[in-house]
Amino acid sequence: MKKDVIDSLSRHKDVSNAFLEKIKQIPKEILENVGSDIARKAVSMSWEVNGDLHEHKAFLRLSISPHGILYAKLNKMKHYNEIPLLNFFKKRFPTFIILFESNRGVFATDQNLSILTANLSLEEALKECEEKLPIDPLLLDLNEDNYQNLWENFAQSQIIHKRKSSKRVISLSKKWRNTVPIDKSSSRSLDVFFKK
Amino acid sequence: MGSLARKIEILGEASKFDVCASMASPRVASGLNRIGNPDIAGICHAFAPDGRCISLFKVLMTNRCMYDCKYCMNRCSSAKEKAMFEPTELARAFMGLYVRNYVEGLFLSSGVWKSASDTVQKMIEALNIIRTKYHFKGYIHIKILPGTGREQLKQIMEIADRVSLNVELPSASRLSEVCSMKNYETDIIQCQKNIQQNIQKGLLPAGQTTQYIVGTAGESDREIMESLHWEYENLDLRRGYFSSFTPVKGSPIKSHGSYHQERRRENFLYRVDWLIRKYEYEIRDIFSIMDDEGMIPLNTDPKISLALNDDIFPLDVNEASYSELLRVPGIGETSARRIINLRKINNKITNYQDLQRSGAVVKRVKPFLIVNGNRQTRITEFLSKN
Numbered sequence: 001m002k003k004d005v006i007d008s009l010s011r012h013k014d015v016s017n018a019f020l021e022k023i024k025q026i027p028k029e030i031l032e033n034v035g036s037d038i039a040r041k042a043v044s045m046s047w048e049v050n051g052d053l054h055e056h057k058a059f060l061r062l063s064i065s066p067h068g069i070l071y072a073k074l075n076k077m078k079h080y081n082e083i084p085l086l087n088f089f090k091k092r093f094p095t096f097i098i099l100f101e102s103n104r105g106v107f108a109t110d111q112n113l114s115i116l117t118a119n120l121s122l123e124e125a126l127k128e129c130e131e132k133l134p135i136d137p138l139l140l141d142l143n144e145d146n147y148q149n150l151w152e153n154f155a156q157s158q159i160i161h162k163r164k165s166s167k168r169v170i171s172l173s174k175k176w177r178n179t180v181p182i183d184k185s186s187s188r189s190l191d192v193f194f195k196k
Numbered sequence: 197m198g199s200l201a202r203k204i205e206i207l208g209e210a211s212k213f214d215v216c217a218s219m220a221s222p223r224v225a226s227g228l229n230r231i232g233n234p235d236i237a238g239i240c241h242a243f244a245p246d247g248r249c250i251s252l253f254k255v256l257m258t259n260r261c262m263y264d265c266k267y268c269m270n271r272c273s274s275a276k277e278k279a280m281f282e283p284t285e286l287a288r289a290f291m292g293l294y295v296r297n298y299v300e301g302l303f304l305s306s307g308v309w310k311s312a313s314d315t316v317q318k319m320i321e322a323l324n325i326i327r328t329k330y331h332f333k334g335y336i337h338i339k340i341l342p343g344t345g346r347e348q349l350k351q352i353m354e355i356a357d358r359v360s361l362n363v364e365l366p367s368a369s370r371l372s373e374v375c376s377m378k379n380y381e382t383d384i385i386q387c388q389k390n391i392q393q394n395i396q397k398g399l400l401p402a403g404q405t406t407q408y409i410v411g412t413a414g415e416s417d418r419e420i421m422e423s424l425h426w427e428y429e430n431l432d433l434r435r436g437y438f439s440s441f442t443p444v445k446g447s448p449i450k451s452h453g454s455y456h457q458e459r460r461r462e463n464f465l466y467r468v469d470w471l472i473r474k475y476e477y478e479i480r481d482i483f484s485i486m487d488d489e490g491m492i493p494l495n496t497d498p499k500i501s502l503a504l505n506d507d508i509f510p511l512d513v514n515e516a517s518y519s520e521l522l523r524v525p526g527i528g529e530t531s532a533r534r535i536i537n538l539r540k541i542n543n544k545i546t547n548y549q550d551l552q553r554s555g556a557v558v559k560r561v562k563p564f565l566i567v568n569g570n571r572q573t574r575i576t577e578f579l580s581k582n
Contacts, residue, residue, distance in 0.1 A: 029541045033534040034553050058239045062297045070295065092236075093295065094228040095331075138330065142292045145200060150289060151298045153201045155242050155250055157208030162442055162455065163246040 002028040008046035011080040015045065053081040057088055059176045061148075066140045067133040071099040071126055076176070082107045086115055097133070099125050200289055206279040210259035210270050211305055214362075215407055215437040216337055219251050219300045221357035223401040225333035232294060232301075232334025234357055239300050252337065253290050254303040257281055257319050261307030265375035267364070267412040269444045270307045280309065283322035291330045301335030301357075302326070312343040320348065323355045337402075342383035346390055353394045358402035358434075361388050364409050366423035373413040374449065392431045403434040410465065411441040411458040412449060417465060418483060418490030424469065425479045435473065438465045457494065464492045471499060474529065475522050500525045500560070509564045510571050513551065514544045526560025 006023060009015050023031070023042045031039045056077060062070040070093060074082065082102050089098050090109045100107045101122035108116045108125060118125060220237035240249035258280035259270040269276060281289075286304075293299045304322070309315045319338065326332045338352050340361040353359060361384060365371045368380035378384065391404045406427060408420050420438075427433040440462040443450055453461065471477040485501040486492055493501065503509060503525050511520055513535065521532035534554040535545060545551050546568050548558045565571065 027541070029537060029543070033538050033543075034555075035538060035543055040553065054239070057236075058241055060297060062295065064295055088236075089297075092233050092334075093231060095231065096295075141288060142295060145289070145292060147292045147296055147298065150201055150204055151293060151296075153205045154208045154253065154255075154293070157205050158212050158248075158250050158254065159244050160212055160246065160442060163244075163248075163459070165246045 001032045002026075005031060005042055005046045008049040009042060011049050011084075012045050013079050049079045049081065052077060052079045053084055055176060056081065056085050060085075062089070064139060064142060065126065065130060066135045066143055067130045068095065068136050068139060069097045069099060069126060069129050069133070071122060072101075073122055074100050074102040077102055080104070083115060090115075097129055099129065101125070200285055203279045203281060203285070204255065204289060206277055207255045207257075207259060207281065210256045210276070210307075211254050211303070213269070213439050213442065214254060214303070214305055214339065215439050216252055216254060216303050217249075217437070218337075218358065218402065218405070218434075219335055221335055221402040223357060227333075230331045230333040231291070232332050234301065234333065234335040236300075241298055241300060251300040252303040252335070253293055253299040253301070255281070255286070255305075257286070257304060257306035257315060257322065258309045259307050260309040262310070263308055263375065263377050265364075265378070266447070266449045267374050267409055267441055269447075273448075275446060280318075281322070283318060283325055286322045287325035287330065290326060291332065294332070294334065301337065303337045303339070305339030306341060308341050308343075312341045313345055313348060316341055316344050316348045316352070320351055320355070323352070327355055335402075340387060340391065342378050342387060344387060349387070349390055350394055350399070353391070353399040356400065358405065359391060359400060360405040360407065361391065362407045362409075363388075363423065363427070364407070365413055366408065366415050366419040370413045370415050370419070388427070388431050395432060403432065405434050405437060407437040407439060408465075409441050410438050410462050411453055416486075416490035417461070417468075417492045418486055420465060421468065421479060421482055425472075436469060438462045438469075460494050461492070464494060464498060468492060468498050471502070475499075476519055477502065477523075497525065499523075503564055510566050511564065512566045514539060516565075524556075524561055524564050526557035526564075528555070531555035 006020065009020055009023060022038065026036070026039055026042070030036055031042065034040050034043050056074065060072055060074070062072050064070055070089065074085070082100055082104065086098060086100060086107050086109060098109045099122060106118045106120045106122060106125045108118070110116055120128075218237075219239070221234040223234055225233040225235070240251050242250040244250060256270070258278070259276065260278045260280060261268070261270045261272055264271045264273050290299070290302050304319060306315050306319060323336065323338070326336070336356045337358045337360070338356040340349065340352070340359050342361070344352075363384055365374065371378060371380045388404065388406070391400075394400065395403060408424070410420070424433075424436045427436065440458040442455070468482045472479060472482065481502055482498070484505060485498060492498055503523060506523065508520060508523070511524065516524075518532055518536050521527050521535060522529065527535075531554045538545070538554070545554070548562070548567060551561060551565075551567060552558050563571070
């Protein structure tokens with residue numbers, strides 16, 4: 001676990017080398033069991049990094065090109081998590097080329113599954129890849145419907161209105177709120193005010 | 197028949213009371229010519245307004261059903277709009293959502309249309325498209341329909357990671373009160389036994405689960421826990437789920453308790469099930485805190501009730517074993533492990549701050565633990581605060 005904490009810390013946007021060195025000196029038992037204040041700070045910072053990564057695994061929606069490319073812009077990424085995220089999706093979708101654009105450039109997996117970085121925009125990288133890859137008819141099939149719309153319909157259908165609970169609701173940071181189903185029945189339209 | 201979006205709306209809503217928390221399988225997806233992997237757990241792609249995680253594409257194949265179970269929103273006498281997926285449609289909708297990272301896997305159930313074998317055949321067709329045409333190697337959970345034959349069961353279990361068959365009610369007599377057409381022994385228990393036999397032959401990496409509806413037929417918590425315990429012992433069940441009965445418009449039966457009472461009951465059943473599966477409690481311990489009617493008291497957390505009946509307390513935090521620490525309210529598996537680990541390097545817990553740092557909930561722990569020779573003694577005050 002100590003290795004994991006140090007690994008995550010090294011991806012934190014605000015971590016200093018001096019702090020990392022200090023953490024490396026802490027006995028692993030103290031770090032793993034949050035046994036001192038500095039250990040607590042280190043664990044808490046590594047949680048921030050892992051939380052950022054986990055949120056992206058859950059809420060980042062990918063776009064699909066029929067040329068066998070999955071792509072997305074990482075506008076909401078706080079820490080330097082591009083490569084672990086790419087590894088995660090690479091493991092999930094080994095037949096696809098995966099392209100991410102963050103403020104550090106474009107990160108991509110190639111057909112040999114190694115990771116490349118380039119100082120391009122996502123659009124440029126996508127165009128370049130599409131020129132080199134043939135269209136996969138199976139993926140054309142998966143581009144027919146409006147999947148954002150299908151997802152919203154599905155997520156809405158899962159709501160049990162009687163069980164809505166302000167105590168149990170999981171509040172997400174503002175940046176991810178649009179990925180969570182909004183209960184249409186409780187949205188306040190202007191009609192409500194006109195009726196008054 | 198309606199657009200795909202409308203079908204998803206109808207068949208998603210028809211499945212919303214089915215509970216599924218697991219979304220990972222011990223199976224490892226190997227090879228590069230595939231889409232998806234099943235070994236990642238704990239990813240929620242959205243949350244419902246009651247805090248439930250939405251991670252799987254949870255739909256029915258059809259909400260047409262020949263049964264007329266009184267508790268079910270899809271019963272044949274229900275006036276709900278009916279729909280049915282074509283296998284290709286379902287496969288395309290699911291795969292499109294999966295590759296865009298909207299869902300983590302598929303959870304497929306169904307009403308029994310014409311007969312169990314006809315419906316299951318449709319489900320198998322859809323699953324075959326997903327697995328062979330799209331090379332999907334991710335997580336699939338299939339709800340087995342009561343009365344599914346052995347051959348179809350085997351086919352499903354070769355494709356799916358996990359299956360479940362809803363027991364719904366704890367005994368044949370309770371089931372007959374709300375559903376006269378299903379045979380508890382042949383349609384449910386025998387089918388679960390067939391699943392178990394296939395698991396023993398090496399099929400189905402993530403095993404089988406089941407689900408109980410709470411509050412439909414006047415069943416007690418004791419009946420539910422007895423039935424679940426029997427399933428754990430005899431059918432190698434991974435775990436049971438509970439869903440409090442929520443009457444929908446036109447439902448022929450009403451909930452036995454108030455809605456909030458039933459929800460709390462559901463929550464307490466999960467807690468005691470957890471205590472048995474993870475905290476080394478015996479089923480007889482759970483029975484000891486139930487009242488004369490076989491119900492778990494809803495005014496005190498079951499773990500606190502159990503601790504109040506246990507004469508091992510108070511314990512010294514620096515001398516208690518791992519399994520003793522697990523029995524302390526406010527201490528879970530992680531904090532117990534941390535306390536033991538710290539002890540190994542001679543770092544003893546000397547104050548409540550240390551205890552809090554280990555992850556324990558200090559206000560719950562205080563009456564049951566001795567920390568540095570101190571212990572909160574006024575237990576009545578503690579209980580009134582909780």
